[in-house]
Amino acid sequence: MTSILETRSLNKSFGGVHALADLDIKIYQGEILGLIGPNGSGKSTFVNVISGFHKPDNGEISLLTDTGMKNIGGKIPADVASYGIARTFQSSKPFLNMTVLENVTIAAMLRESTVPRSKAKAAEMIEFAGLGSFKNTLAKSLPIEQRKRLDLCRGLAIDPKLLLLDEVMAGLNPREMESGMELISKINQRGIAILFIEHIVKAVVALCSRVIVLNQGSLLAEGTPKEVMNDDHVIEAYLGEGFQKRGEPNA
Amino acid sequence: MKKFVFKVFVVLALCSLVIGVNLNVIAAPKVVRIGFLNPLSGSNADAGQQDLNAAKLAVEDINNSGGIKSLKAKVELVIEDSTSDAKEAASAAQRLFTTKKVAGALGTGISGLTMPIQPIVERYRIPIVTNSVNDDITSKGYTYTFQVTPKGSQFGETQVNFFKYINDKYKLGLTKAAIVYENSGYGVSTAEGIQTLAQKAGLKVVLYQPYPHGFTDAGPLVTTIKSSGAEILFPVAYTTDAVLIINTMKAMNVSPLIIGGGAGFLWPAISEALGKNVNGLISVASWNWDSKNITEDPNMVAITERYEKKFGGFMTEHAGPSYLGVRLIAEAVDRAHSDDPVKVAAQMRKLSLAKGTIGAFMQPGRVKFEASGWNTTHPVMIQWQDNKPRTVYPEASATRSFDPSFLKK
């Protein structure tokens, strides 16, 4: 299992608060890695540091490229994207006054040389993501599910090797979550590794082959979803001290 | 379709408005129009206002004495505000020359506004009389520009000669000179004149310093003057900076002999600003109301008195030449028997007006334009005495002698 992304003693603190503390994390090729942890555990910071929006204090981030592992720590977001890492934002950030097609075309332009080719690619991606019927609607008039789907679709359009999904499922009803998970596994089948940051345990268990847990910026646990869910430390971190283990935590 | 029609309608409306604005019909032949182009707004508005007063008086005087006799026509002044912006001045000139049939025009008193107008004047072959002093105005081969006043480079000559005159006469023994000038067309051309002459006259130029016009504090400038040890100061500035320099020098008791470079050191505003402290101040001037060529001719004196009565202040350095400019154009129209600008220009080039005519209004007492369009004249030196600038040099033009009592101070 060759890893596509590795961090070695990754550190980031904001004014004394250690958001990330000596993190060594590996994401393997083609896997869907779940990343869970209570609020404020550093999940979003981790995504922001990997995607270049925050500069790491120290430590290394290396990404698999055709010429072997390359250190991408400290690169600006645009470079990180061109190396092949796409991301979505916790609160979706579409280009509001543009249509869905225009939104995705912007992303497709990273790899496609001309505007018409980018548009064609974008149309293709839109169909793939099931947004066909919304192609010419303005992003600002899309409901929450379609906005999330648009974020995903835009990320796809830059042909990433790794897709960072930051709480893509938040705010969706069960039916929407079902089709969301379907789309994510469809994306994964195209060989794109996914870092799946989510609170909804059901989705993590269903999609992820492996899960890592962060707490106060450091790695608390790692393993299959089942192992992690039953790990005492994890339960303690989530539910606070004083709770005994009571078998399978209900969804 | 409806929206489309609406849009085409708007565009056509805009175009017709542009056309309608200016195509008024040519007035009855009985009026000769003389254009007036000077800054009535912006930073040079105070100079423009002096020119406007003089031009109005000139037109009044012409009409009171029978207008243009050969055409039996009254004269009308067509006023355009050139503003103090060069681009707008060019548009104003374009508007004046193409939409109003003028026989000639007066404009402008500010070098930086006259030069952008000259190509337009040349294009429409309309004679203009300017009282701005920059040497370039009559050195670029323009044939329809007539410069009534002395040139910037002559200012230096007169200032240095005058200094030598009083330096010898009163044995002042001063040798170290500082030249500070406003970094503008007027400032640069005047300062270069002073520098070349001062060196030739054996003066030691210890400071040759441009300063940004419209500065907020004369402190640094006066400090530089003080540390340069200059005994004579040749400042070239408009009113705002001149007042600041003199006040700050008084405050820092730096008191070299000041020989002003015209404009700011000569206009009424400085006497309002300095009160009686202005008396004794010397300055070069492109024209002064009490030079001998005027005081010895009752008609000329009458003009300056009419000006003072009408506008409540002595006729200023800008007003005199502007008045003369309008009268010269009227004279040329009269001699050309036509208000066709090309004919008027031809007459202007032939003008040779000496004593007894309006030509006496400009020292040394005659008006004659060279091929370059420059009227061969020379600046005069004035000294403020009882809050009025009095001509004290050269002797041929002086009506008052220089009052040395101020030198001791």
Place this chain on the structure above:
Amino acid sequence: MKNLNISKALPGIFLVIALIFPIFIHHDYVMHISWMIFLFAAMGVGWNLIGGYAGQLSLGHAAFFAVGAYTSALLYANFHLTPLIGGLAGGIVAMVFALLIGYPCFRLRGPFFTLSTIAFAEIVRILLLHFTGFTGGALGVTIPFTGERPLYLQFYSQVPYYYIALAILAAVLVFAFLFERSKTGYYLAAIREDQDAAESLGVKSYRVKLISLLCSAFIVALCGAFFAFVSGYIDPDGVCSIDFSTEIAVIVIIGGIGKLWGPVLGAALIIFLTEATNAYLGSLKGGAGMLLYGILLVVVVLTKPEGIISFFNIGKSKGGESIDDKHIGNAVTE
């Protein structure tokens, strides 16, 4: 992006009207006003590339105008070079200046960028004044008018200037039309919508803004060269003043910022109104014309912030309505 909701024919119709207009009306003053409108419109379209599409409000574009004017005028004064080449040289020199200001200034946002463009233009003006030996300093540069010299853009009649200015405007509009639809155009719209989201998709906002500034500088410099030869005299305070930079910006903002036709409409309105007020009110009392201009400015801002163009709904903008800059407070991108 092509959802301009005007009929495709309208630009063609405007061009035809403009081409035949001088046949019917060729009074020199009307021609003068027209080429002034075309010139300011072309500069406005140039300014709009950075001010509208990239949302970077510059109040220092007179610096590029001055660089274009001075380069072409000095090339003429020293080597008798025709402005057809001198103008291009001016454009290139202006692009170099754009690199100088672009690199440092694009890390700034909101009022800080605007203030730094003011400082940049003032520095250019002061240097033009200071190096008298090279630029003629305060004495300025004269290009004497010595009769009909087409190679040096000198004509007796104003009609040729009308057509040259029209050609410049048409070329600039076509460029802007294609620019809007180019990758850079899309990227600029994306940046204006949400710079973080755009950067996460690989958009190098700094490089894209620099490209739009380079194009903008080239266009405005070209207009500077044209103006230098038509007016025959340029001086630092005339071509590089704060008031002039502000006028270019005001024309686009009033006409409709971020919209292809905004600058054209703004130029027509402002130039026409300034001329009309100066023609009728100028001689009345100094300042009356400008007072009306000030009142118009305030009224437009308070009643119709998106600019006059929204009345006509020509060329719906792709992206931001007005200059909505969300990162107002902090000066620097993280």
Place this chain on the structure above:
Amino acid sequence: MDGTSFMQSIINGLMIGGVYALFAVGLTIIFGVMDIVNFAHGEFLMLGMYLTWALSRFFPGVPYWLIIIVAPIMYVIGYFVYKLSVAKIIGKGHGLYILLTLGIGVILQNGALLLFSSDYRSINSVIKSAAINYGHFTIPTGRLIAFIMAIVCVIILNFFLNRTNLGRAMRATGEKSEVAKLLGINTEKTFAIAFGLGIMLAGISGLLLSPIFYTYPRVGVLFQTTAFVVVVLGGMGNVVGALIGGLIIGVMEALTGAYISLDLSILSTFVIFLLLLFFRPYGLFGKARGI
């Protein structure tokens, strides 16, 4: 350039710096609280000068005591200018307030030209060229008074902003206006007061300048661009920063003028400005936001 003229340059710099500072303090308050740069600030300075000049014709002599009339009038003018115009475009993007304030500036400037004509007005009082000569140094009295008044105003202002409720409300609004609204602060009123205060300070600077300077419609332009530099140097919205920034710019201008060349003295201001914007955009003392 011997020692004395170096010291004299420092004095010159501090003296004009006092005036720059007081003028900039008004600008920095408006920015600190309302996040807008007032491009008509110079014209309000001009308004203050004309007001003082007009009053001094009825009350001749040294005009400084006129502050008790000029200050409130200018505050009221500022308050209503905000209510009638600026209030309508708050939060609608920074391009609009630049245009609006530019428009207000053009109106004030040309209105003054129409009312007072373009002649130069000055107040004939002893202050005009009075100075304290100490050894071979000279301290112009008029500018010294302006310098002291600037310091006094900043101290009072600082006290007001930090100690009084209204002051704290203004700082809160400056920090995060949405949050301030939630806490029940009437941001509308705070904005109006801040703008009124800013314009009052511009008026006071006008009063201090009128005895030692000349008044004409475009006088504001001379001070405005420098004030932008001072505000950024001191940190947008930082009152004490604006005072220190003003003094630094004054001294820099004086020294460049004395040691390099006079016509480049303003250049030094702009070069500092650009360097500052790139390396310390929050100014020497400023925080990211608020006052």
